Amino acid sequence: MPRGGRRLGTHTNRKGKFDPADEKHVKHTNIGKVWELYEEREPELSKIPFSSRLNLERYLGIYDSFPFVWRMLTDIGSIRACWLYLALYLAIQFALSLIPAVQLWYSGQLLTIVGTAVEQRTVDKQLLLRVASSRVACSIIELLLNHVSTLVSRPLNTRIKQHYTIRMFAVLARLDVPTFDDPLVQRQLEQAFPTSSRHSVVWRTVVSSIHMGSTAVMVVSQLSVLFNVLKNQQDGPLLALLSFSHSLLSWTTDTHSLFSRVWAATTQNDDYIKLSGLRKSVSAPAHRKEIVAGNMWEYMHSEYQRCINKLGEDAGEFWDVYATWNQRRFPSFTSIIRRPLHELPQIVFTLRAVQYPASIPLSLASLNLITSTSASFSRTLLKLFDETGTISDNFATIRKMYETINLPNRIPDGTIPYPENHQSLQTGMSIEFRNVCFKYPESNAYALNNVSFKIEKGQLCVILGQNGSGKSTILKLIARLYEPEEGEILIDGRDIRTLKLADLRRATAVLFQDYTHFPLSIKENIALGDPGHSDDIERIKEAATLGWSVRVYRTPRGRIRDLSRQAAVSFGKIRGMGGMKSNESTSLSGGQMQRIALSRTFMRSSASEPSVGLLLFDEPSASLDPTAEHDLFERLRLLRGQKTMIFSSHRFGNLTRHADTILYMHDSVIVEEGSHDELISAGGEYARIWNLQAQAFL
Numbered sequence: 001m002p003r004g005g006r007r008l009g010t011h012t013n014r015k016g017k018f019d020p021a022d023e024k025h026v027k028h029t030n031i032g033k034v035w036e037l038y039e040e041r042e043p044e045l046s047k048i049p050f051s052s053r054l055n056l057e058r059y060l061g062i063y064d065s066f067p068f069v070w071r072m073l074t075d076i077g078s079i080r081a082c083w084l085y086l087a088l089y090l091a092i093q094f095a096l097s098l099i100p101a102v103q104l105w106y107s108g109q110l111l112t113i114v115g116t117a118v119e120q121r122t123v124d125k126q127l128l129l130r131v132a133s134s135r136v137a138c139s140i141i142e143l144l145l146n147h148v149s150t151l152v153s154r155p156l157n158t159r160i161k162q163h164y165t166i167r168m169f170a171v172l173a174r175l176d177v178p179t180f181d182d183p184l185v186q187r188q189l190e191q192a193f194p195t196s197s198r199h200s201v202v203w204r205t206v207v208s209s210i211h212m213g214s215t216a217v218m219v220v221s222q223l224s225v226l227f228n229v230l231k232n233q234q235d236g237p238l239l240a241l242l243s244f245s246h247s248l249l250s251w252t253t254d255t256h257s258l259f260s261r262v263w264a265a266t267t268q269n270d271d272y273i274k275l276s277g278l279r280k281s282v283s284a285p286a287h288r289k290e291i292v293a294g295n296m297w298e299y300m301h302s303e304y305q306r307c308i309n310k311l312g313e314d315a316g317e318f319w320d321v322y323a324t325w326n327q328r329r330f331p332s333f334t335s336i337i338r339r340p341l342h343e344l345p346q347i348v349f350t351l352r353a354v355q356y357p358a359s360i361p362l363s364l365a366s367l368n369l370i371t372s373t374s375a376s377f378s379r380t381l382l383k384l385f386d387e388t389g390t391i392s393d394n395f396a397t398i399r400k401m402y403e404t405i406n407l408p409n410r411i412p413d414g415t416i417p418y419p420e421n422h423q424s425l426q427t428g429m430s431i432e433f434r435n436v437c438f439k440y441p442e443s444n445a446y447a448l449n450n451v452s453f454k455i456e457k458g459q460l461c462v463i464l465g466q467n468g469s470g471k472s473t474i475l476k477l478i479a480r481l482y483e484p485e486e487g488e489i490l491i492d493g494r495d496i497r498t499l500k501l502a503d504l505r506r507a508t509a510v511l512f513q514d515y516t517h518f519p520l521s522i523k524e525n526i527a528l529g530d531p532g533h534s535d536d537i538e539r540i541k542e543a544a545t546l547g548w549s550v551r552v553y554r555t556p557r558g559r560i561r562d563l564s565r566q567a568a569v570s571f572g573k574i575r576g577m578g579g580m581k582s583n584e585s586t587s588l589s590g591g592q593m594q595r596i597a598l599s600r601t602f603m604r605s606s607a608s609e610p611s612v613g614l615l616l617f618d619e620p621s622a623s624l625d626p627t628a629e630h631d632l633f634e635r636l637r638l639l640r641g642q643k644t645m646i647f648s649s650h651r652f653g654n655l656t657r658h659a660d661t662i663l664y665m666h667d668s669v670i671v672e673e674g675s676h677d678e679l680i681s682a683g684g685e686y687a688r689i690w691n692l693q694a695q696a697f698l
């Protein structure tokens, strides 16, 4: 039951592992009876005062990110009208950054007027009116500028977001299987393109950079006002310093420790694990049938209640329990002295007033001016530190994003175009495996162990074997989804690695066992089989006709007619399956889904299709009933013409009798090879199972 995390955008430059067992770098705390918290210990730099809040480590990697940030800016420049909007946004932000200093200056002017009035008992009414109205005007201008800024930022954000969404889509779509399946790549993708964020990381970086620039302008302008204010004030620097220390202290203590560090929380409490298991069981639709039919609810309810009663306050989610635990902790020294420090400027002022009673009204005005000016200045200055931290994190994310955009695929592309002559594909492709060994990534066991065979051009080959013997793996290696560890695969006598990947895949039509249904309409699901002809409705209909069988199906969204009688498919009546969440959410059966996948393969695999020379089918009849299976095999055999066709199957029968060659696999190795008659007369494992099956029907 692990929970873990790191505040979004903090320490993103940090390298290394987070190992809960490493006591030197990871602190372990029990949070109540249930949760165990593992936090990274403060790094070396944290010994410098305030460094935990300043997060000095984050600034160290900022320079590495500059080339990527420059690239981001040039990319933004290439988006239509973006520079224009950006320049406008920048100008507005600059104007906004000057406003606080102007407001402070007018506040100072107002206090000077009050001071003069107290001293001389006269008021320059015109000056007062001018200063007061300018002060009000400042607030109105600020409001208007903020509004315009929001109006400008919206189209800017949308354009930037769309631009990068399209690039992200390209990254996701082009990754090959081993690269995409790598958990590290998955994490990299999630960090570079978080799915949950409303704004793109690019927009966040642009905004935070501009804000940092305007905060810097604010700091400089407010500093000059502060300097002017303090210039003529007795005790001014002391009062300003006290006020500044209070702001600094509040800033350093206003942070939640867990938010700034890498952490993980886990539990091994059996009651809590059972409690969450029960909660998930009653919430997930997958368990509903069994809960109802097995009359389980009363037991589940009483167990749930028992676990909650036993755990008491600790029965909550990690964050709730942690919040309660954190509140109970004794306040830190800094948070204790924060309050008295807030009062200190007033105490100092009172002491001074007692010393020089004659100047009390004037000093009162000064106290107010100095404390408000220095508080505003220190707030802005400290905001600048926070923003610098955010910038360094955003820059690091930009770097990661561009690294992800450039992520190379694990399967290297070849350079030789294939085939030299397209007509040659009509007579199929030859395939040869020479001593091929292969392990799946993250697996220690061989899925193929020293496999060698040759399938000649135009042959029909059936790969037979039990579950897990390696049949699908052979097909995946031919489609170059993975790379063998040892050995060679030859296509028409050429090393598969030297051939251009796109050409090879264009020449191959494949139906995998674990085919999927894209959450798109049925028509689009079929058309994807040959994206080059996705507008060719006749071709889609033909593929659908070939993939379907002798039944009439009703889908919740439309009716697919009996295609075996060569009736036309009316796609107008089949409304899309777009929006379906998963296979379970539609009422199409496994067999129906398989027919759609078959139709997709048929988009490119007809005998007349000149660009395809090899047809690969991994258990194409697994979800079909016997009639449909027989029907399908007959159609496939007729359809292939003279092209090479490879089937993987664990069923003996109709198909194997027609095969030119059968590869019989066991435990990642080919144990028998030959035609049906050859294997029967050889009297090996194939013959044994064939005879067993034959006896069953006697």
Ligand SMILES: Nc1ncnc2c1ncn2[C@@H]1O[C@H](COP(=O)(O)OP(=O)(O)OP(=O)(O)O)[C@@H](O)[C@H]1O
Pocket: 440, 441, 443, 446, 447, 465, 466, 467, 468, 469, 470, 471, 472, 473, 474, 513, 648, 650
């Ligand atoms: N993605 C994967 N990662 C790790 N191991 C895998 C993966 N896919 C398959 N394997 C393993 O490789 C071995 C060969 O699998 P393969 O899918 O080629 O068998 P198969 O003969 O096609 O089986 P089936 O008849 O069940 O489809 C099996 O032990 C399987 O568990």
